[in-house]
Amino acid sequence: xxxxQTIVKNPAGLHARPASQLVELCKGFECSxxxxxxxxxxxxxxxxxxxxxxIKIGETVVxxxxxxxxxxxxxxxxxxxxxxxx
Amino acid sequence: xxxxxxxxxxxxxxxxxxxxxxxxxxxMEEKSDTPAEVSIALIxxxxxxxxxxxxxxxLRMAGNTDHxxxxxxxxxxxxxxxxxEDIIRNVKLGYSPEAAVMRAAKAQEEMLASLGDPxxxxxxxxxxxxxxxxxxxIADKNYPDICGMNDPAIVVAQDLLxxxxxxxxxxxxxxxxxxxxTKTSHVSILAASIGIPMIVSCAGAMNIKDGTxxxxxxxxxxxxxDLNDDEHKRFMEIAASFSEEKAKLKxxxxxxxxxxxxxxxxxxxxxxxxxxxxxxxxxxxxxxxLFRTEFMYMNRKKLPTEEEQYTVYRLAAEKLAxxxxxxxxxxxxxxKTVECLDLQHEDNPFMGYRAIRxxxxxxxxxxxxxxxxxxxxxxxxVWVMFPMIATAKELxxxxxxxxxxxxxxxxxxxxxDAHIKVGIMVEIPSAVVMLDVLIKHLDFVSIxxxxxxxxxxxxxxxxxxxxxxYNYMDPAVLRLIKHTINIAYRAGVECSICGxxxxxxxxxxxxxxLGLKKFSISPSLGLMAKKRMSLLNAGKLAxxxxxxxxxxxxxxxxxxxxxxLPPKYS
Numbered sequence: 001x002x003x004x005q006t007i008v009k010n011p012a013g014l015h016a017r018p019a020s021q022l023v024e025l026c027k028g029f030e031c032s033x034x035x036x037x038x039x040x041x042x043x044x045x046x047x048x049x050x051x052x053x054x055i056k057i058g059e060t061v062v063x064x065x066x067x068x069x070x071x072x073x074x075x076x077x078x079x080x081x082x083x084x085x086x
Numbered sequence: 087x088x089x090x091x092x093x094x095x096x097x098x099x100x101x102x103x104x105x106x107x108x109x110x111x112x113x114m115e116e117k118s119d120t121p122a123e124v125s126i127a128l129i130x131x132x133x134x135x136x137x138x139x140x141x142x143x144x145l146r147m148a149g150n151t152d153h154x155x156x157x158x159x160x161x162x163x164x165x166x167x168x169x170x171e172d173i174i175r176n177v178k179l180g181y182s183p184e185a186a187v188m189r190a191a192k193a194q195e196e197m198l199a200s201l202g203d204p205x206x207x208x209x210x211x212x213x214x215x216x217x218x219x220x221x222x223x224i225a226d227k228n229y230p231d232i233c234g235m236n237d238p239a240i241v242v243a244q245d246l247l248x249x250x251x252x253x254x255x256x257x258x259x260x261x262x263x264x265x266x267x268t269k270t271s272h273v274s275i276l277a278a279s280i281g282i283p284m285i286v287s288c289a290g291a292m293n294i295k296d297g298t299x300x301x302x303x304x305x306x307x308x309x310x311x312d313l314n315d316d317e318h319k320r321f322m323e324i325a326a327s328f329s330e331e332k333a334k335l336k337x338x339x340x341x342x343x344x345x346x347x348x349x350x351x352x353x354x355x356x357x358x359x360x361x362x363x364x365x366x367x368x369x370x371x372x373x374x375x376l377f378r379t380e381f382m383y384m385n386r387k388k389l390p391t392e393e394e395q396y397t398v399y400r401l402a403a404e405k406l407a408x409x410x411x412x413x414x415x416x417x418x419x420x421x422k423t424v425e426c427l428d429l430q431h432e433d434n435p436f437m438g439y440r441a442i443r444x445x446x447x448x449x450x451x452x453x454x455x456x457x458x459x460x461x462x463x464x465x466x467x468v469w470v471m472f473p474m475i476a477t478a479k480e481l482x483x484x485x486x487x488x489x490x491x492x493x494x495x496x497x498x499x500x501x502x503d504a505h506i507k508v509g510i511m512v513e514i515p516s517a518v519v520m521l522d523v524l525i526k527h528l529d530f531v532s533i534x535x536x537x538x539x540x541x542x543x544x545x546x547x548x549x550x551x552x553x554x555x556y557n558y559m560d561p562a563v564l565r566l567i568k569h570t571i572n573i574a575y576r577a578g579v580e581c582s583i584c585g586x587x588x589x590x591x592x593x594x595x596x597x598x599x600l601g602l603k604k605f606s607i608s609p610s611l612g613l614m615a616k617k618r619m620s621l622l623n624a625g626k627l628a629x630x631x632x633x634x635x636x637x638x639x640x641x642x643x644x645x646x647x648x649x650x651l652p653p654k655y656s
Contacts, residue, residue, distance in 0.1 A: 011360075011398050016209050017155045020162035047162040048169065048194050051209070054201055058393055085401065 001066040002074040007058065010084035014055035016047075018084050023047050025080055031067025033077065044077070091288030093307040094262075094269055095278035096610070097332075100318075100325040101260040103311070104239035105296040106246065107230045112221050114189055118182035125183045126174055132183075132223040133164055136216070140164075153276065159209070160216045169194060184221040191217030215247035232259065240300050242291050246273050261302040263309055265291040285309065301325070335613040339370040343616045345598065345624040346652075353616060354410070355609040356584055360398060363405050365609035373409035373467070375532065375606020376584040377402065379416055379455065389426045389451065395458035403466025410467045412532070412606075413459050414511070415452065415484075417441040417473040427451075436537070436546065441474040446483055456491045463503035471532060475510040478523050485527060511584075513537035518566045521573045531574050532606070535585025535593075539563055558587040559596060559640040559647075568600050568635060575601075582606055591618055591656050596647055598622050599631035621655045 008014065014022065026033045026044045033044040037059055042049040044063075055061065061081065065073045118125065144157050163169065169190055176186035191213055198210040222229040232241055232250055240261035243250075251259070251273055259282055267274065267286035277284040283304035294300060294311045301310040301321035310317065343353040354375035355366045366374060382390045382398065403411050418424050419432070419440025432438040445452035459470050472484050488508065495502050508527070512518060513534030525531070535558060540547045542562055545555035557563070567583075574581035582604030587593035589607040594615065597605065607615055630650040634643045 009397060011394070011401070015205060016159045016212075020155075020159040023162045023166075024158070043167070046166050046168045047159070048166055048197065051201070051206065052197055054203070057397065058391060 001064060002070045003062065003064050004074050004078050005060060005062045006078050006081050007060050008055055008081065008084070009057065010086055011057050012086055013057050013059070014050055014053075014081075014084075016051065017086070019047050019050040022050065022077070022080060025077065026073070029065070029067070029069050029073040031065045031070040031073050033073060034064045036062040036064065087290075087293075087310070087312045089263075089288050089290050089294075089309040089311070091263065091285035091291070091307050091309065092269055093304045094274045094284040094286055095282060096305050097261070097281070097283030098301075098303050098305065098325050098328040099240065099261045099283050100299065100301045100321045102237070102239045102297055103294050103300045104232065104235050104241050105292070105294065106232065106241060106243035106250070108244060109218050109230055109247075110222060110225075110227050112184045112188045112218075112225075114185055114192070116182040116185040117180045118185075120182070122174075122177050125177045125186070128224060129173060129177070129183050129187065129220075132220055133170075136164060136220050136223050137161060139219075156212070156276070160212055163194075163213050164216050164220065183224045187217055187221050187224065211247065215250075218247075235259075240302055242294050242300075244292055251276055261300075261304070263288050263291045263294070263300070263302060265289065335617060338613045338616045338620075339368065341370065341616060343372070343619045345619055345622050347623045347625045349603070349624045351598075351619050351624075352582070352604040353612060353619065354412075354582075354604070354606045355612065356606050357402075357609070360402055362609050363402060365612070366406070369609060369612035371609065371612045373406055374402070374411040375582055375604070376471075377411055377413045379414060380418055383416060383418055383424055383426055387425050389454070392454045392458045392461075395455060396461045399459055399462035399468070400465045403462050403468050406466055408467050410469055410507075412469045412471050412509070412530075413462075414471045414473055415442070415455055415459075416445065418444070436540065442472055442480055442484060443474065446480065449487065452484065452487055453491055456488055457495065460491055460495055460502040460506065461500060463506045464501035468503060469507040469509060469530065471509045471511060471530075473511045473534070474514065474537075475524070476514045476516050478520060481510065481524055481527060509580075511537075512570050513541070515542050515566065518570055521570060522577075525573055525577045525579055528579055530580040530582070531570065533567060533570055533581070533583040533585065535563070535567070535583055535587040538566060538585070539587075542566060557640045558593055559644045561635060561637055561639065561643055564596065564600065564634055564643060567597070567602075568631070571601050580604065589615070592644065592647065594618055595622055595627065595651055595655070596634065596643075598624050599627040599634060599647060599650075601628060601631060618655065621652050626650065 022044055035042050035044050037053060037055060040053045042053045044050060063074055063077055140157050140161050144154055172190035172193060173186045176189045181189060195210040195213050198206045198213060219229050235258055238258045238260050240263060241259055242263045244265045245267060246262060246264055262277055262282055262284040264286045265288055269286060274286060283302055285304050285307050288309060298311060299313050299318060343351040345351055352372045354373045355371050356376040357363060357374050358378050359381040382395055399413060418427060419435045419438055459468065462468055475481050507529035509530035509532060510528060511534040512531050517524060539556055539558055543555040545552040547556045571581050583597060583602060584606040588597060588605040589611050627650060630647055633646050637643050637646060
């Protein structure tokens with residue numbers, strides 16, 4: 001398992017548009033992808049699971065990937081979250 | 087027949103109506119004997135087919151990022167593992183495939199709606215749209231679509247869902263009239279971004295007959311149907327001259343604002359929330375003359391953090407790529423309910439505890455905001471402006487806070503623009519009277535004509551009974567403005583205006599006559615302002631400006647000014 005963390009920096013947080021892009025990215029990996037924010041946990045391959053967590057600007061997200069491509073998945077997902085702008 | 091509704095996007099259009107029938111409803115309790123595997127296979131095939139339809143729409147919409155983003159969200163919803171799991175669970179409980187889809191969809195719609203965010207309520211609408219489409223596909227029913235539309239028309243519907251609008255070549259949709267709906271729904275935002283005239287909450291819209299001529303005036307929020315020959319002719323002329331004007335105005339986006347005698351004027355924008363910034367760039371305006379920050383404090387329980395504010399200000403500054411952006415510190419008072427500030431209700435909020443008056447008491451609010459603004463100043467041409475300054479003592483207090491924050495940032499090696507331009511709103515008569523003193527500490531001033539007028543006449547501009555006093559053409563107002571301009575120019579300080587007066591034809595002409603060269607107005611008026619400017623001869627109007635100050639009342643000042651304006655100026 002790989003664990004990494006980052007802070008959400010875009011003003012709108014992980015709202016529908018970035019969430020749908022994140023889902024698309026995660027579905028491309030074989031490994032499971034989980035995001036943890038304190039006691040909220042979501043499956044990053046499901047848009048409803050992400051939206052339910054209401055991930056806002058300034059929040060620390062802990063990312064856990066588990067599976068054959070966990071290393072590359074973790075790196076790319078962190079890069080995606082850090083590059084969000086709107 | 088005349089109907090009224092809430093305007094969403096502006097425009098005037100005359101065309102045939104296209105009435106959209108209601109979406110089929112699916113019985114949520116419907117059971118079926120079909121074996122679960124057969125139902126699941128049927129559903130999976132339908133998901134596949136609808137995904138294919140979305141892909142086609144995406145190809146057709148190539149280049150329109152708003153559209154494509156919306157489709158991507160619906161794709162993710164349709165192809166979601168949690169959604170599929172819940173459908174299968176319902177199928178196994180014996181529900182028919184359509185009922186299983188609608189039940190699983192409803193659960194997610196309710197979840198989205200329960201998040202307490204109006205934006206997510208609109209996403210629940212997207213979910214409903216895509217699941218109805220899926221159920222129709224399973225049941226082999228037609229989803230009511232405007233793709234059946236062959237000729238250009240004004241679409242009339244009870245509700246219009248986002249996927250309907252994007253299923254058709256949008257050049258065919260000349261206007262949209264919705265019986266229900268809200269201004270903030272996704273369809274409204276889409277229509278506004280494409281520039282389709284649209285109104286919502288138009289009661290009685292579904293009584294319009296299919297295929298008959300309809301005139302939609304979405305500036306006023308009015309619809310006329312059952313037109314007689316005279317009306318038809320009249321509306322045709324209005325619609326034609328509107329589209330001609332619109333085409334002509336668009337050319338001005340690439341031009342600088344120049345007066346008829348070639349003087350360069352600055353036309354910048356008043357911004358209420360960051361979404362308006364795209365219009366500033368689209369209309370080729372000279373930056374932002376007033377960036378309101380109140381939106382950061384509204385609808386929330388806690389004060390906005392420094393980090394949050396910094397991100398928003400920095401993005402705005404970067405978006406303007408070197409053009410000035412004047413950020414005004416928080417201007418909130420007892421007229422608004424702001425949870426995070428816990429303000430008491432006041433009987434006379436405009437003269438009460440507001441803006442700088444709150445910040446001088448609760449320094450942390452101002453210090454946090456100034457830190458955020460200063461940090462953002464490292465990434466663009468950021469200026470800072472203080473509202474509601476009444477005395478030199480208040481100005482000194484806020485400038486001291488600014489110096490304190492600057493020293494702190496310097497010590498912490500945080501980058502910021504050390505020479506950030508500092509200004510105030512001139513909106514309280516005492517500030518006009520004492521401007522020669524205040525000006526020594528300032529790089530610019532901006533006249534807030536709305537408040538200046540109401541404070542000058544002691545007349546609440548929202549109170550209709552005293553509305554006769556609220557008149558920017560009164561020589562009392564004109565003299566205050568002239569005095570402000572004179573003091574500023576003498577001190578070599580920039581002077582602009584950001585009140586509504588500047589957005590009106592007569593107001594702008596009066597200001598040019600008084601010698602003003604910088605205007606900040608609503609971004610949607612940017613092109614109109616450039617057009618007006620091009621008709622005004624600044625040199626000639628200056629003579630009129632002096633005359634306007636010598637008359638006895640507003641009517642005489644208006645008369646003097648109007649006599650000097652070109653006939654087609656409006």
